[in-house]
Amino acid sequence: MNINATLIAQTIMFALFVWFCMKYVWPPIMAALDARNKRIADGLAAAERGKNELALASKRSAEMLREAKEKVSEIIAQGDKRASEIVEEAKEQARVEGERIVAAAKAEIEQEVFRAREQLRTQVTSVALAGAGKILGREIDAKAHNDLLDKLVAEI
Amino acid sequence: MSTEDLTTSAYIKHHLQNLTCTIQDGHFHCAHSAEEAKEMGFWAFNMDTLFMSLMLGLLFLFLFGRVAKSISPGEPRGMQNFVEWVVEFIDSSVRGSFTGRNAMVAPLALSVFAWIFLMNLMDLVPIDYVSLITEPLGIGHFKLVPTTDPNATMGMAIGVFLLVLFYSIKVKGLGGFIGELTLQPFGKFGLPVNLFLEGVNLIAKPISLALRLFGNMYAGEMIFILIALMGASWVSVSFGSTLLFGSQILLSLGWAIFHILIVTLQAFIFMTLTIVYLDMAHQEHH
Numbered sequence: 001m002n003i004n005a006t007l008i009a010q011t012i013m014f015a016l017f018v019w020f021c022m023k024y025v026w027p028p029i030m031a032a033l034d035a036r037n038k039r040i041a042d043g044l045a046a047a048e049r050g051k052n053e054l055a056l057a058s059k060r061s062a063e064m065l066r067e068a069k070e071k072v073s074e075i076i077a078q079g080d081k082r083a084s085e086i087v088e089e090a091k092e093q094a095r096v097e098g099e100r101i102v103a104a105a106k107a108e109i110e111q112e113v114f115r116a117r118e119q120l121r122t123q124v125t126s127v128a129l130a131g132a133g134k135i136l137g138r139e140i141d142a143k144a145h146n147d148l149l150d151k152l153v154a155e156i
Numbered sequence: 157m158s159t160e161d162l163t164t165s166a167y168i169k170h171h172l173q174n175l176t177c178t179i180q181d182g183h184f185h186c187a188h189s190a191e192e193a194k195e196m197g198f199w200a201f202n203m204d205t206l207f208m209s210l211m212l213g214l215l216f217l218f219l220f221g222r223v224a225k226s227i228s229p230g231e232p233r234g235m236q237n238f239v240e241w242v243v244e245f246i247d248s249s250v251r252g253s254f255t256g257r258n259a260m261v262a263p264l265a266l267s268v269f270a271w272i273f274l275m276n277l278m279d280l281v282p283i284d285y286v287s288l289i290t291e292p293l294g295i296g297h298f299k300l301v302p303t304t305d306p307n308a309t310m311g312m313a314i315g316v317f318l319l320v321l322f323y324s325i326k327v328k329g330l331g332g333f334i335g336e337l338t339l340q341p342f343g344k345f346g347l348p349v350n351l352f353l354e355g356v357n358l359i360a361k362p363i364s365l366a367l368r369l370f371g372n373m374y375a376g377e378m379i380f381i382l383i384a385l386m387g388a389s390w391v392s393v394s395f396g397s398t399l400l401f402g403s404q405i406l407l408s409l410g411w412a413i414f415h416i417l418i419v420t421l422q423a424f425i426f427m428t429l430t431i432v433y434l435d436m437a438h439q440e441h442h
Contacts, residue, residue: 002194003307004176006202010209010311011318017213017271018315022263025217028224029243030262035229 125153164385171283171381173297174202174305188296202305209302212274220270242270246427253431256438258323261431268312269427275302276373276419280412283380303373303422306366313366316430320361323437332440361433365426372422376415383407 129149169190176193177186178200186203187193193200223239232240246269250262278301290298302308324333337354338347387404 002176003310004196004198004200004202006200006205006305006307007311007314009201009206010308011315013206013210013213014267014271014312014315017217018260018264018267020217021220021267022260025220025224026243026263026266028227029220029239030247032227032229033240033244033247039229 121153121156124156125149128152167385168378168381170297171299171377172304174299175204175295175297176200177203186296202299202307204298204300205302205305205308208278208300209271209275209308212278212302213271216267216270216274220266242266249428250431253428254435254438256327256435258434258438260319261434264319264434265427265431268316268430269423272303272312272369272426273420273423275308276422278302279304279373279376279380279415279419282408283377283384301373301377303369304377306370309366309370309373310362312426313362316365316433317362320433320437323434327438328440361429365429365433369422369426372418376411376418379411380408380415383411 132149173187173190174193175186176196177184178196179185180196187196187200219235220239223236227236227239243266246266247262250265254261281300283300286298286300290296299305324336328336337358338344338351340350340354342350383404386400386407
């Protein structure tokens with residue numbers, strides 16, 4: 001229990017241990033711990049970034065969905081409009097076509113009537129001529145009275 | 157009665173005696189008694205203290221150095237986990253108490269803590285088991301706990317003290333350091349008083365460091381010895397003897413469990429004070 005040269009030896013030993021620890025033990029351990037800290041911090045930052053990006057992306061996708069819905073309803077509205085337009089056009093065309101057909105039919109009918117009348121006229125003329133011829137006999141010159149007869153036919 | 161007293165005190169003396177050796181008349185010689193050790197004077201070595209502290213220091217450096225060599229920033233396992241835990245604990249202690257910038261303080265704190273912790277831990281080895289190994293080897297005395305030897309604690313404290321002096325002068329300059337010792341707290345007209353007060357303040361640092369650790373461990377060791385004596389007073393199968401024997405078992409268990417706390421606490425206190433003293437050495441006084 002007395003102080004002796006052990007003191008000096010212990011001090012030297014202490015200095016050597018501290019030196020060794022400072023040189024070979026502490027720096028690599030701290031370096032590894034720092035590296036791990038950095039790795040964890042980076043990982044957390046990346047996770048945070050990923051979360052933000054996810055939020056952004058979901059926001060963007062919701063936006064796009066909304067836009068798409070709007071567009072779709074717009075397109076549907078346009079389609080509806082167009083469809084009714086087409087129906088209207090078709091109706092119009094049909095009406096026009098109908099009118100045209102009616103007009104053509106009328107014209108044809110008129111033509112037919114005219115033709116029938118013409119025919120009838122000529123037949124009436126010949127009948128009248130024949131009748132008149134029979135009544136008047138030779139006295140009536142067909143050629144001389146043709147004008148008169150024609151006038152008569154036109155009056156009919 | 158007198159013979160029993162003699163053996164009891166001899167037992168205590170035996171356990172408090174270091175293996176003090178020196179080279180006398182050209183040959184290596186170890187003391188057999190405290191008086192003989194005293195006669196050897198300063199130039200003698202406590203072989204047990206040197207051996208145990210060297211072995212425990214090497215054990216610490218081996219364990220930590222092996223991890224430091226193979227450490228990777230990946231997932232820590234086993235020993236690496238433990239070492240990292242210790243290192244982080246020391247690092248946070250240093251960051252908490254040391255305000256300067258010095259790459260040496262943290263490794264110093266780690267060495268101090270681990271070394272003292274291991275040396276103190278030897279206190280938990282049952283005291284009489286040591287002689288089972290040393291006696292056949294012809295070694296008369298062997299104190300297993302280096303920190304119960306004031307040479308060991310004083311040696312460390314001197315190491316810390318030299319570092320305090322070194323960094324005081326390095327940071328503040330020789331003039332600043334001397335100024336700190338002489339010009340406060342009473343200004344330049346109270347110089348002798350200042351020198352006395354600050355001198356005591358300075359010298360008290362290593363002394364208190366060394367004696368606190370030594371005192372605690374020595375007292376703890378002493379109590380272990382006293383507890384170990386209880387069973388030694390066995391005479392026959394009687395109520396008294398059995399009670400004493402049982403008490404020894406219970407008390408040494410209790411004291412050992414309590415000592416785990418003291419072992420750690422004293423290592424921690426020594427480390428923290430080392431950090432604080434070095435921090436004071438780095439600070440400019442106002």
